[in-house]
Amino acid sequence: MGYYFAPLHYISGDIIVDGVKISDMKPDDVRRKELGNEIAYIPQAAMNALNPTMKISRFINDVMRAHGSKLTDKEIYDMARERFESVGLPQMVLDKYAAELSGGMKQRTVIAISTILSPKVLIADEPSSALDVSSQKLVIRMLRQMMEKQYIRSMIFITHELPLLYNVTDDIAVMYAGQFVEMGTAKQMVFDPIHPYAKGLMGSIIVPEEGIKTHQLTALKGTPPNLKHPPAGCRFADRCPYAVPTCKAMAPDMKKFDGTREYRCLRSVKKLREIYSNGEQQSTGNSEDELEAVE
Numbered sequence: 001m002g003y004y005f006a007p008l009h010y011i012s013g014d015i016i017v018d019g020v021k022i023s024d025m026k027p028d029d030v031r032r033k034e035l036g037n038e039i040a041y042i043p044q045a046a047m048n049a050l051n052p053t054m055k056i057s058r059f060i061n062d063v064m065r066a067h068g069s070k071l072t073d074k075e076i077y078d079m080a081r082e083r084f085e086s087v088g089l090p091q092m093v094l095d096k097y098a099a100e101l102s103g104g105m106k107q108r109t110v111i112a113i114s115t116i117l118s119p120k121v122l123i124a125d126e127p128s129s130a131l132d133v134s135s136q137k138l139v140i141r142m143l144r145q146m147m148e149k150q151y152i153r154s155m156i157f158i159t160h161e162l163p164l165l166y167n168v169t170d171d172i173a174v175m176y177a178g179q180f181v182e183m184g185t186a187k188q189m190v191f192d193p194i195h196p197y198a199k200g201l202m203g204s205i206i207v208p209e210e211g212i213k214t215h216q217l218t219a220l221k222g223t224p225p226n227l228k229h230p231p232a233g234c235r236f237a238d239r240c241p242y243a244v245p246t247c248k249a250m251a252p253d254m255k256k257f258d259g260t261r262e263y264r265c266l267r268s269v270k271k272l273r274e275i276y277s278n279g280e281q282q283s284t285g286n287s288e289d290e291l292e293a294v295e
């Protein structure tokens with residue numbers, strides 16, 4: 001696609017949106033036909049993306065023109081006002097410069113602008129990081145409203161803020177060292193994670209309940225591997241409390257279980273569930289028969 005630069009490089013895979021393989025398209029065609037209309041992206045620190053020399057309405061006008069809009073300036077302004085008001089942003093935002101808006105308001109403004117063309121997919125990369133809790137809540141509420149009103153048809157929400165996930169997503173995919181390690185519905189992933197890393201991740205959520213003051217969170221030992229030279233076996237092996245010797249030699253593939261769920265581990269779901277229910281902290285053995293087939 002030409003959208004990556006060294007040291008990034010393409011190894012494999014396609015990007016297909018609604019049946020169109022955009023990874024085969026030329027960058028100009030992607031920009032003209034796909035970006036904004038089909039896919040919108042909210043980068044990290046999106047609030048800094050606003051041009052400080054333009055009023056918000058002018059910025060929106062530029063976006064619409066860049067995507068070939070034939071509407072008049074007034075029609076674009078009226079359309080933007082209607083869209084902003086429908087997601088809780090007052091009209092006066094359109095007549096302000098970025099510097100006149102708070103951080104949370106800027107973030108919501110960028111989200112509203114990014115989705116002004118009603119894309120099929122919104123990729124939101126940490127859209128609520130660097131915001132205070134009240135602003136986070138407003139951002140999440142706004143994204144949900146946009147889904148309900150069909151301004152965006154689907155969303156990939158990338159975050160480290162796990163408590164948000166259950167409220168925002170239908171499905172959760174957990175990544176470790178550049179690979180998916182488990183995928184399932186939000187409910188399955190939060191209440192019944194299977195992969196040892198997903199299990200540790202979900203266990204790191206602090207729930208405000210009785211005894212929270214004395215509640216000890218368990219940290220994972222070690223650090224993620226160097227992805228320039230990823231290990232030959234399981235990428236989580238050096239940190240996994242349930243690793244067996246084979247884990248360092250054999251790289252696990254994603255495997256299906258419980259019908260639609262998937263995980264990447266050499267150990268069976270049955271064995272992992274057994275370990276978790278016994279509250280075991282370390283591997284219970286190293287025999288190959290523990291690495292039984294999943295289904």
Ligand code: SF4
Binds near residue numbers: 197234244
């Ligand atoms: S393959 Fe081994 S090291 Fe990797 S997650 Fe499973 S048990 Fe842990």
